[in-house]
Amino acid sequence: MDIIAGQNSLDVQLTPIAVAAPGTFVVILHNLPPTPPIPIGFVQPGIPAAGIPGRTADQWTNGVWVMPMLIFLMRGTPSSGAGIDPKESIYQISEGVQVVFDLNVIKANPYYNGHSGAMGGFIAWVAQGIDGWYNLAPIQSQWFNPIDGGVFIWDMQAGTISKQ
Amino acid sequence: MQIVAGNNTLNAQMIATVVTGTLSGTVTDAATGRALQGVTVTIGSTQVVTDASGNYTITGIPVGTYTVTFVKSGYNTLTL
Numbered sequence: 001m002d003i004i005a006g007q008n009s010l011d012v013q014l015t016p017i018a019v020a021a022p023g024t025f026v027v028i029l030h031n032l033p034p035t036p037p038i039p040i041g042f043v044q045p046g047i048p049a050a051g052i053p054g055r056t057a058d059q060w061t062n063g064v065w066v067m068p069m070l071i072f073l074m075r076g077t078p079s080s081g082a083g084i085d086p087k088e089s090i091y092q093i094s095e096g097v098q099v100v101f102d103l104n105v106i107k108a109n110p111y112y113n114g115h116s117g118a119m120g121g122f123i124a125w126v127a128q129g130i131d132g133w134y135n136l137a138p139i140q141s142q143w144f145n146p147i148d149g150g151v152f153i154w155d156m157q158a159g160t161i162s163k164q
Numbered sequence: 165m166q167i168v169a170g171n172n173t174l175n176a177q178m179i180a181t182v183v184t185g186t187l188s189g190t191v192t193d194a195a196t197g198r199a200l201q202g203v204t205v206t207i208g209s210t211q212v213v214t215d216a217s218g219n220y221t222i223t224g225i226p227v228g229t230y231t232v233t234f235v236k237s238g239y240n241t242l243t244l
């Protein structure tokens with residue numbers, strides 16, 4: 001670069017080196033939205049929860065957000081995402097966290113749609129209800145096929161996912 | 165100076181001035197946007213390391229064209 005007399009400015013970004021072990025793939029979550037993408041009134045008591053018939057917000061724990069961001073790996077599960085066991089398929093995440101998925105575990109899940117060969121996931125704002133976890137609204141969804149493994153950077157606000 | 169009749173002598177000494185510039189900026193993680201501390205920034209024979217805010221400043225660089233490199237373990241080296 002050319003240095004001129006006086007002040008010169010150069011801001012740069014470095015790309016992390018991430019390595020996916022054999023049989024795994026890694027998703028790096030980036031550019032997470034700072035706030036829930038749905039009206040806050042959605043979680044006020046008495047308001048039906050969209051996508052969850054019969055549920056109202058007052059059945060959730062005080063109608064508040066209890067987990068800011070989670071990632072689901074859909075594995076062919078019902079599209080609403082409601083009722084997925086968080087111990088198995090929900091990962092608490094935050095900006096820059098690298099989530100490692102084991103392809104063998106995914107394939108062994110009975111919900112995995114092995115016919116399509118595609119896997120998908122989404123980030124959701126989730127509330128803990130009286131009998132489980134409820135997906136309030138997915139804010140992004142990306143479908144891709146990581147069957148060969150690798151490292152993927154998922155830009156949540158841009159809505160893009162790219163293999164590193 | 166005053167010029168008198170006959171020969172007048174004037175010896176002058178020139179002092180060379182090197183024009184320099186300052187290079188500064190911020191280094192962040194491309195995946196997270198977070199500031200990166202401890203990145204080694206090299207331009208010419210000068211090296212500095214970014215601070216906790218990812219900032220660096222190199223002063224006294226003679227005007228010219230340089231290669232600038234950014235190196236940190238766990239990241240791809242960037243050369244500009």
